Amino acid sequence: MQQSLLEFDRVHYTYPGAQQSALNGLTLKIPANKKCALIGQNGCGKTTLFLLANSLYKPQRGTVHWQAKQLQYDRQFLMKLRQLVGLVFQDPKQQLVASTVEEDISYGLCNLGLPTRKIQQRVEQVLVEFGLTELAQRPVHHLSLGQKKRVSIADVMVLRPELLLLDEPTAYLDRLHTRNLMATLKKIHASGTTILMATHDLDLVYRWADWIFVMDSGRLILEGNPQDLFTQREILEELQLGVPLIYDMLFSQEVVEEGPVLERLRQRILNLLRYS
Numbered sequence: 001m002q003q004s005l006l007e008f009d010r011v012h013y014t015y016p017g018a019q020q021s022a023l024n025g026l027t028l029k030i031p032a033n034k035k036c037a038l039i040g041q042n043g044c045g046k047t048t049l050f051l052l053a054n055s056l057y058k059p060q061r062g063t064v065h066w067q068a069k070q071l072q073y074d075r076q077f078l079m080k081l082r083q084l085v086g087l088v089f090q091d092p093k094q095q096l097v098a099s100t101v102e103e104d105i106s107y108g109l110c111n112l113g114l115p116t117r118k119i120q121q122r123v124e125q126v127l128v129e130f131g132l133t134e135l136a137q138r139p140v141h142h143l144s145l146g147q148k149k150r151v152s153i154a155d156v157m158v159l160r161p162e163l164l165l166l167d168e169p170t171a172y173l174d175r176l177h178t179r180n181l182m183a184t185l186k187k188i189h190a191s192g193t194t195i196l197m198a199t200h201d202l203d204l205v206y207r208w209a210d211w212i213f214v215m216d217s218g219r220l221i222l223e224g225n226p227q228d229l230f231t232q233r234e235i236l237e238e239l240q241l242g243v244p245l246i247y248d249m250l251f252s253q254e255v256v257e258e259g260p261v262l263e264r265l266r267q268r269i270l271n272l273l274r275y276s
């Protein structure tokens with residue numbers, strides 16, 4: 001059976017003063033070692049799921065488990081969990097707290113109380129891994145958006161999490177920076193980190209993910225691998241999500257007759273396009 005890292009079981013969460021629940025009985029298991037995508041309309045609860053996954057919020061009903069252990073909300077447990085589950089916010093302003101890039105990356109390690117020498121080693125290693133060495137002394141508010149996003153991910157990865165949560169990481173990035181980011185994620189995944197990415201970019205999902213969750217109104221509606229999931233076109237159209245353009249082009253019913261040549265051509269195109 002597929003091992004899961006984080007499990008939501010019938011989780012409810014309503015923001016103070018809100019009329020409607022943001023999470024409305026959400027049940028979802030994040031499988032270990034996968035590249036997972038989370039899709040759904042604006043306001044369906046993706047960010048709220050992340051905030052509960054990282055234990056910044058607590059379920060009002062239902063439970064969240066990390067590797068079969070129910071989350072606790074005392075300081076010690078939270079410190080440990082936030083090393084294991086790294087959250088990269090959509091807006092780097094929510095993430096970047098220190099004055100320089102180097103200080104920002106060391107912030108989480110300092111909070112853990114690691115010895116100075118160890119902190120220096122880990123920070124230097126991450127600066128190299130993320131191509132940030134030249135920017136180490138740069139004030140974070142002088143960085144471009146692409147650079148800020150890279151620093152936000154480095155901030156989290158320096159803690160060596162087992163699960164990386166990314167909230168719309170490619171939002172506002174140009175093509176080059178999206179490619180660079182996807183190359184970074186490839187390395188992170190290859191090093192053994194499970195990834196869950198919320199995004200509205202279905203083509204990116206199709207080219208990158210190996211498992212997809214579809215949410216609506218605070219619940220999980222569908223999940224599966226890209227090839228199976230996008231066959232559920234009717235449901236996806238009803239949710240106003242549709243299917244990726246690439247999928248539509250390659251698997252539309254109006255395409256020429258099915259056969260081995262067409263299938264080989266599709267596989268070649270998909271292999272060329274894949275981010276992974």
Ligand SMILES: Nc1ncnc2c1ncn2[C@@H]1O[C@H](COP(=O)(O)OP(=O)(O)OP(=O)(O)O)[C@@H](O)[C@H]1O
Binds near residue numbers: 015043
């Ligand atoms: N701080 C808040 N106070 C009150 N309601 C909130 C708050 N944050 C989010 N909500 C509401 O909770 C619901 C879920 O919001 P959430 O941000 O989790 O959705 P999302 O799927 O991440 O949306 P998007 O794709 O636009 O980022 C929405 O109805 C939203 O209006």
